[in-house]
Amino acid sequence: xxxxxxxxxxxxxxxxLYAVLVKKNLLKxxxxxxxxxxxxxxxxxxxxxxxxxxxxxxxxxxGPNQAVDPIPQALVLTAIVIGVATTAMALSxxxxxxxxxxxxxxxxxxxxxx
Amino acid sequence: MNGQYASLxxxxxxxxxxxxxxxxxxxxxxxxxYLIAITAVQTGIAxxxxxxxxxxxxxxxxxxxxxxxxxxxxxxxxHFAALFILIVAAVSFMMAVFSLRAIEVEPIxxxxxxxxxxxxxxxxxxxxxxxxxLFVFMEITAISAYALxxxxxxxxxxxxxxxxxxxxxxxxxxxxxxIALIYGSLGTLNMAQIxxxxxxxxxxxxxxxxxxxxxxxxxxxxxxxxxxxxPDAYQAAPHPITAMFSAFxxxxxxxxxxxxxxxxxxxxxxxxxxxxxxIMATLTVFVAEFAALRxxxxxxxxxxxxxxxxxxxxxxxxxxxQSGVDAGVFHMVNHAIVKALLFLAVGHxxxxxGGAEMERFxxxxxxxxxxxxxxxxxxxxxxxxxxxxxxxxxxxILLATLGAGYTWAAAVVLIASVVEAVYYFxxxxxxxxxxxxxxxxxxxxxxxxxxxxxxxxVVIGVYPDYAWSIAQKAGSDIFNVAQYIENVPLxxxxx
Numbered sequence: 001x002x003x004x005x006x007x008x009x010x011x012x013x014x015x016x017l018y019a020v021l022v023k024k025n026l027l028k029x030x031x032x033x034x035x036x037x038x039x040x041x042x043x044x045x046x047x048x049x050x051x052x053x054x055x056x057x058x059x060x061x062x063g064p065n066q067a068v069d070p071i072p073q074a075l076v077l078t079a080i081v082i083g084v085a086t087t088a089m090a091l092s093x094x095x096x097x098x099x100x101x102x103x104x105x106x107x108x109x110x111x112x113x114x
Numbered sequence: 115m116n117g118q119y120a121s122l123x124x125x126x127x128x129x130x131x132x133x134x135x136x137x138x139x140x141x142x143x144x145x146x147x148y149l150i151a152i153t154a155v156q157t158g159i160a161x162x163x164x165x166x167x168x169x170x171x172x173x174x175x176x177x178x179x180x181x182x183x184x185x186x187x188x189x190x191x192x193h194f195a196a197l198f199i200l201i202v203a204a205v206s207f208m209m210a211v212f213s214l215r216a217i218e219v220e221p222i223x224x225x226x227x228x229x230x231x232x233x234x235x236x237x238x239x240x241x242x243x244x245x246x247x248l249f250v251f252m253e254i255t256a257i258s259a260y261a262l263x264x265x266x267x268x269x270x271x272x273x274x275x276x277x278x279x280x281x282x283x284x285x286x287x288x289x290x291x292x293i294a295l296i297y298g299s300l301g302t303l304n305m306a307q308i309x310x311x312x313x314x315x316x317x318x319x320x321x322x323x324x325x326x327x328x329x330x331x332x333x334x335x336x337x338x339x340x341x342x343x344x345p346d347a348y349q350a351a352p353h354p355i356t357a358m359f360s361a362f363x364x365x366x367x368x369x370x371x372x373x374x375x376x377x378x379x380x381x382x383x384x385x386x387x388x389x390x391x392x393i394m395a396t397l398t399v400f401v402a403e404f405a406a407l408r409x410x411x412x413x414x415x416x417x418x419x420x421x422x423x424x425x426x427x428x429x430x431x432x433x434x435x436q437s438g439v440d441a442g443v444f445h446m447v448n449h450a451i452v453k454a455l456l457f458l459a460v461g462h463x464x465x466x467x468g469g470a471e472m473e474r475f476x477x478x479x480x481x482x483x484x485x486x487x488x489x490x491x492x493x494x495x496x497x498x499x500x501x502x503x504x505x506x507x508x509x510x511i512l513l514a515t516l517g518a519g520y521t522w523a524a525a526v527v528l529i530a531s532v533v534e535a536v537y538y539f540x541x542x543x544x545x546x547x548x549x550x551x552x553x554x555x556x557x558x559x560x561x562x563x564x565x566x567x568x569x570x571x572v573v574i575g576v577y578p579d580y581a582w583s584i585a586q587k588a589g590s591d592i593f594n595v596a597q598y599i600e601n602v603p604l605x606x607x608x609x
Contacts, residue, residue, distance in 0.1 A: 096272040
């Protein structure tokens with residue numbers, strides 16, 4: 001069964017991809033990258049989601065059959081941390097670029113060619 | 115000794131990177147020698163693992179926390195991984211020695227840390243037996259590679275790094291979507307179990323998932339059209355790092371691609387994914403060889419040549435036959451040696467003479483004869499002249515391509531190789547028959563490494579049989595998936 005979350009996730013990924021490919025401002029491209037990562041994370045979580053079941057925390061009345069799959073949630077936590085690291089790295093490089101070129105427009109930052 | 119010591123291969127660079135700030139107190143030189151010491155120990159462990167795996171013929175399987183897979187994460191060090199971990203460690207050691215001379219830009223401690231993390235990431239990608247773990251190691255490699263590309267703090271370096279980050283970000287998102295699709299339909303992340311269950315997978319889902327994974331890894335593996343970052347990053351990164359990119363970071367991506375591809379060979383739509391990869395690989399060879407022809411910067415030229423060779427390896431892996439995989443692995447080994455030699459020598463020239471533009475190489479044969487000799491050996495080998503190592507692997511790849519019935523791919527590769535000869539011989543001509551100059555001292559350590567690598571190129575070229583038998587064992591490690599499943603002690607969960 002296809003859940004509505006898949007559509008949300010895929011549209012987030014596509015919006016992010018659009019921003020990365022089309023926008024001229026470096027910061028907007030990086031925001032697009034973050035949106036894309038969020039979409040991927042949502043997709044991962046929705047893979048393990050089962051309608052009507054609760055969070056995979058051991059408590060009264062909730063056995064293995066009443067909980068959703070915990071593995072995608074653990075994966076998403078890792079993926080979020082990695083995404084934050086990439087974004088931090090990208091922003092610091094963007095700062096360096098602004099220092100050297102005085103602009104964030106990707107069409108003006110084109111010294112390397114061929 | 116117990117096989118679990120192999121986990122030191124992952125632990126040592128991590129702990130080593132952690133202690134760099136403490137060593138920094140003892141001075142700049144101390145950090146560089148520390149880097150050499152850690153990589154030397156890593157090479158020792160890798161050599162031990164290599165010896166163990168090849169003498170017993172059994173893979174070393176490290177289970178994290180003694181949990182059996184698929185519950186726990188495992189490292190799988192079979193013939194392929196043992197061979198390439200040794201190459202990763204040995205190349206890192208040589209580049210650590212080269213860093214003594216090549217790296218003068220501050221901060222050295224950050225450089226040493228990222229250097230170790232890059233080595234860790236590549237080792238982990240090769241050794242891991244879990245696809246999500248593969249993703250994590252890929253990101254460790256990628257993030258340290260982004261940072262190292264920008265290390266020189268020039269405008270070009272920042273620009274190259276930014277290109278790499280954006281392409282890498284898109285690639286890792288694609289890879290993660292691919293993992294989500296595979297996990298969603300099989301319910302497991304363990305590679306052996308994926309291979310076991312792959313036959314049950316819906317053909318369309320498998321096709322899309324596998325294609326996304328390949329696209330994601332193609333960024334690391336520099337396949338067309340996702341390799342736009344590579345020449346810029348190669349040109350802008352510090353010289354030892356360039357050699358590491360070409361010698362093993364790319365190889366780790368390629369290996370991961372080949373491994374995942376063959377794990378899923380039970381899938382119905384497998385053939386169409388192979389066709390996609392063959393087209394990508396052939397285009398990579400073609401585009402890169404012609405781009406290399408018009409470069410004025412030697413480092414950038416060799417970077418394009420490196421991309422072309424990677425395309426050749428990907429072509430071999432995409433054939434889907436045993437001989438193709440064996441030839442691909444053989445070419446990976448040869449390419450790692452040759453490109454380490456070339457980038458080391460060119461970087462050495464760039465450090466000594468202050469740049470890697472074509473003009474600086476005029477009369478190099480008179481100014482730095484040993485380095486010029488090393489570049490000549492590397493260039494002749496890279497073109498694929500008989501009696502040098504690349505000849506044998508190129509020949510095997512072409513034979514395997516013809517054997518699999520892809521005559522057009524073989525023809526394209528041959529035409530592109532002719533172009534390769536043109537620009538390499540132009541460089542050799544420039545070094546020996548043009549310009550004048552005084553002799554410059556070349557440095558003992560780097561000269562020794564250059565001689566060692568050049569000797570390796572010639573020895574494998576004259577006696578290819580031993581290296582070929584190693585490559586065949588490593589190739590069957592990738593190709594023989596049934597053996598792979600059998601080797602991993604899976605717990606009977608979910609199957």
